[in-house]
Amino acid sequence: MKLFSFHWTAQMPSSSASSFRVASVPLVSRRGEAAQNVARIADWLALAARRDTDLVVFPEACIAGYASMMKLGRAELNALAETLDGASIRAVADAVERTGVSAGVGMIERAADGQLFNSYVVCLPGGVRHCHRKLHAFEHPRIGSGDRFTVFDTPTGVRIGVLIGADNYLVENMRMTALMGADVLIAPHRTYGMDSDGSEWAQPVSIEEALRRPTGENAPRSQADPDAGKWLRRWLAARAVDNGMFIVVSDGAEIAGQPRTTGTAMIVDPFGRTLEETSSCMATGCLISADLDARLTRTSPGRQWLNARRPDLYGMLSRSALSPRDFEARSVSGKGAVALAFAQVRRNRAIG
Secondary structure: OEEEOOOOOOOOOOOOOOEEEEEEOOOOOOOOOHHHHHHHHHHHHHHHHHOOOOEEEOOOOOOOOOOOOOOOOHHHHHHHOEOOOOHHHHHHHHHHHHHOOEEEEEEEEEOOOOOEEEEEEEEOOOOEEEEEEOOOOOOOOOEEOOOOOEEEEOOOOOEEEEOOHHHHHOHHHHHHHHHOOOOEEEEEEEEOOOOOOOOOEOOOOOHHHHHHOOOHHHOOHHHEOOOOOHHHHHHHHHHHHHHOOEEEEEEEEEEOOEEOOOOEEEEEOOOOOEEEEEOOOOOOOOOEEEEEEOHHHHHOHHHHHHOOOOHHHOHHHHOOOOOHHHHOOOOOOOOOOOOOOOOEEEOOEEEO
């Protein structure tokens, strides 16, 4: 088994492959049923193989199951965690070898030192695995946050990046992934939380923040939206245009401990066009797929504008606790100033 987690590099390689077929499955996953969840993943991979698919994207935490983790005790949380070479990932990797289809799956990872992470593992044929640890993890006090971006090349020449859930909400994370040369961004999510009328929170917040918000008469009505994926579709489509990347979303949903079948799947191209999507799957789930032409990343407006960046202007972005005044234009002292004159010439007249 090979494990990789790529660091930033200034190089931005272009893909040698032109077509890459990807699928998204908003898997209905249940808490505490890892073996059954993995069996469902294997079934979807078999179906994807019959459709000549290269990669299937499953939701965040789909092996451990959804629902809030914030109130779990130490023993309960430990029971959900597995190592990268544990039974679940081995079973997924075996299914990948049988079908020849790569798979991205979410899990609660137990590292060698015992630390826990909300991780996403992409298993490729041949035994190669790439693991991304969520950069902005707040599911539970014992779950740590990752400290690096994850971008890697597939055997077909397509370069893939991974951002989990809230990782996608910071534009800097998206831009870093693009600068590392990603053609395709995998964006797994999980949705949990509810309003007084049973609808999901529609705002892009953490699951636990949604659960802490007031419900009933005191709930802000703008947060109650029967289409839980509406904001996700708008926002990530804009990020695809900004950065000239394909974005593949797989969002699993469970409300108040009861699995619901309203997971969201979406595939967006670098021009912000939705290639495929679904926000209402049947009880047995659904699979959407699209052929991605990696050449579009190099001709997209977002990728072209990356070449026009001026990094010397953006130094303050790396600072924390900035005041708005830090961004205000500074006044210029007259000391040492040089007087300048200009003229606008129109025909034979000079206007000073």
